Amino acid sequence: MNFFSHNPLNRFSELRPDETHMQQLWQQQDARILVMHDSLSLIRETETGKLAAVLRQQEAEELAKLAQVQVYLGSEDGVPYFVLGFEGMQEQLHAILGESYSLADLRTSAMELPQPDSALLAYARGMVHWNLRHRFCPNCGSLTYSTHAGHVRQCTNQNCNRHHFPRTDTAIIVVISEGDACLLGRQAVWPKGMYATIAGFLEPGETLEQAVAREAQEETGVELQTVTYHSSQPWPFPSSVMVGFSAVARNRNLKLDSDELEDARWFTRSEIAAGLQDGSLRLPPLISIAYRLIRDWFNADPAYKLEELTGY
The missing domain is CATH 3.90.79.10 (Nucleoside Triphosphate Pyrophosphohydrolase)
Structure with a gap:
């Protein structure tokens, strides 16, 4: 398999429209959260090398209040994974997370990470980038809002009301x-x-x-x-x-x-x-x-x- 192709998650796309269920998944104590800032991925150093920084739900509560993007990525063995996306907030992230974590460009750091980690971060990067770059409706120019757990953006203009989906x-x-x-x-x-x-x-x-x-x-x-x-x-x-x-x-x-x-x-x-x-x-x-x-x-x-x- 090629790099970035080893994503271990079941995406469970059929569950995304259920906002109540998505909130329940977010509140699970074993929920795992990735963090993206602009085009950079949050990683951490270990004694054996670099890993994707995967936060527990309690660690991410303060970050979630500041996040501009929140996306449900899928689940593995019953454990839900989310990504929080930020833009122009590097100092705030550093103040909350401290020195234990760093932001890295996936293009240059992928070879230093386990391949499943690289694939997860690639998926997260794509979803955050799309959400951050599609905050306005391309049809009428009105603001959009996130729905379907971050996989759809809907126009706020009731006369337009277009649904927009991630583009590849x-x-x-x-x-x-x-x-x-x-x-x-x-x-x-x-x-x-x-x-x-x-x-x-x-x-x-x-x-x-x-x-x-x-x-x-x-x-x-x-x-x-x-x-x-x-x-x-x-x-x-x-x-x-x-x-x-x-x-x-x-x-x-x-x-x-x-x-x-x-x-x-x-x-x-x-x-x-x-x-x-x-x-x-x-x-x-x-x-x-x-x-x-x-x-x-x-x-x-x-x-x-x-x-x-x-x-x-």
């Missing part, structure tokens, strides 16, 4: 191969030497496979022969799902779109191995589906094993 932006990501080489590109803002797979957002009126072919053509000029689904990954930065594919190109002809990519190159396995060994090439981090797509293509030749070169 669909993006495709693909490792393209031709013969013994794969196509990797880089954006100018990336660290020196970093190359990754081709990616882009799905547009209205197209299938995922069409989006793969279009992005490859637009960014690199490469025409694809076959497109095959690989796997998917929640990507809460801020609210996407990455749908991964492998594809075979008709040829290696490149026509680069310099507005999208600074460079794109065909890399053989031996060139990737040499680049990783001498430090001239960097691949995406382990938490990304891009790394897994490259790894699975690279390791398809039994003479190579990417883990031995990257160390992870």
Whole structure:
């Protein structure tokens, strides 16, 4: 499974409209609460490493009075999980929580956390971000309020009364191969030497496979022969799902779109191995589906094993 895919909770979506039941779950002594501030997740240090900070209900009572967002995430073995969301209140959180906890960017801290913790925080991050960014109705501009345990926002304008639901932006990501080489590109803002797979957002009126072919053509000029689904990954930065594919190109002809990519190159396995060994090439981090797509293509030749070169 890809990073952020190990969420252990049963979401119990059918229970969300029952406000009385949700309040009962919140008041359970064994309820567990996560905390998000802007795009940062509350974590804690232990002797064995970092963990998601999971507060008990009593510890979170004071925080709940200040929270701008409260969402029921689901339950595991009868234990309900919630997230409290804040914005522009870092000093208040620090005063209440003290030095035992810290706020961290999940994008950079995910590899230091157990994978179920990372998945929980990714889910929580997505829900808090959506609630904080949809406090006004996109239809009429009126204020919205939270309902269905944080999974629906309803317009306060009785003449509008629209219901709004969390949005996930669909993006495709693909490792393209031709013969013994794969196509990797880089954006100018990336660290020196970093190359990754081709990616882009799905547009209205197209299938995922069409989006793969279009992005490859637009960014690199490469025409694809076959497109095959690989796997998917929640990507809460801020609210996407990455749908991964492998594809075979008709040829290696490149026509680069310099507005999208600074460079794109065909890399053989031996060139990737040499680049990783001498430090001239960097691949995406382990938490990304891009790394897994490259790894699975690279390791398809039994003479190579990417883990031995990257160390992870």
